[in-house]
Structures are given as structure tokens and as C-alpha cells.
Amino acid sequence: MPILPSCVVLGQNDGTDAWVSVRGTAEVYRPSVEETDLMVGAESADGRVPDWVMTTVRERMISGKRCVIRVALDEVFAARLPDADDDVRPGDHAT
Incomplete structure (x- = not known):
């Protein structure tokens, strides 16, 4: 049964505090x-x-x-990216 997860992905320890939060439908895929x-x-x-x-x-x-967790991305909910002019914040719902 598909679930609607939220997932936060953190950047590498490269001196930045980059992260992105995404939402979508996930399934276990073999x-x-x-x-x-x-x-x-x-x-x-x-x-x-x-x-x-x-x-x-x-x-x-x-x-x-x-296994592989396959995610059909619905939206980028929020993000902080080091090279972006503006961060995406909750409510912006960048897709």
C-alpha cells in the first residue's frame, strides 16, 4: 500500500547547511x-x-x-540550497 511520506535529505558535511524536504508517494520496489x-x-x-x-x-x-524505495515526488516542501537565490519555505510548495 503506498504511503505519503515526507523526507528530509541533508547535504554532505561540506560546510554548508543544505537540506531539502520533499513529499510524495513511496513504495517498496524489488x-x-x-x-x-x-x-x-x-x-x-x-x-x-x-x-x-x-x-x-x-x-x-x-x-x-x-530493496529500493521508489518515490514519486509530488512537491519540494521546503529547502535550503547553498547556490539558490531564495530558499523554498513551507507554503511556497515548489513543484
């Missing part, structure tokens, strides 16, 4: 083996992540121990 291979791949695209980690993630996705 991708096929082919979709998992497209998303995760067999090798790490980032040298900081060892290949064995990618293999473990792939295996857990296929076995159902990990």
Missing part, C-alpha cells in the same frame, strides 16, 4: 536481476568502494534482503 545489474553493476564505479561491497549489495538486492 528490481529484477537485470534491473539490479543496471543499478549496481558487478564492479564499483567509485574507487573508494571495493568490488566486494558491490557484489554483496547486488546479492542482497536479488535475495530480497535489500
Whole structure:
């Protein structure tokens, strides 16, 4: 059953206090083996992540121990972005 979540995503610890709050409909999605291979791949695209980690993630996705939360974004409820001229605040409802 879909739920209507609100989610706050914080920026990296890069000296800014960037964040965004979004709303939408979320569902747990179990991708096929082919979709998992497209998303995760067999090798790490980032040298900081060892290949064995990618293999473990792939295996857990296929076995159902990990899943994807798919969100159909309805609105950006509020945000503070470091490069934006104006912050989006509750009531602005940027979509």
C-alpha cells in the first residue's frame, strides 16, 4: 500500500547547511536481476568502494534482503540550497 511520506535529505558535511524536504508517494520496489545489474553493476564505479561491497549489495538486492524505495515526488516542501537565490519555505510548495 503506498504511503505519503515526507523526507528530509541533508547535504554532505561540506560546510554548508543544505537540506531539502520533499513529499510524495513511496513504495517498496524489488528490481529484477537485470534491473539490479543496471543499478549496481558487478564492479564499483567509485574507487573508494571495493568490488566486494558491490557484489554483496547486488546479492542482497536479488535475495530480497535489500530493496529500493521508489518515490514519486509530488512537491519540494521546503529547502535550503547553498547556490539558490531564495530558499523554498513551507507554503511556497515548489513543484
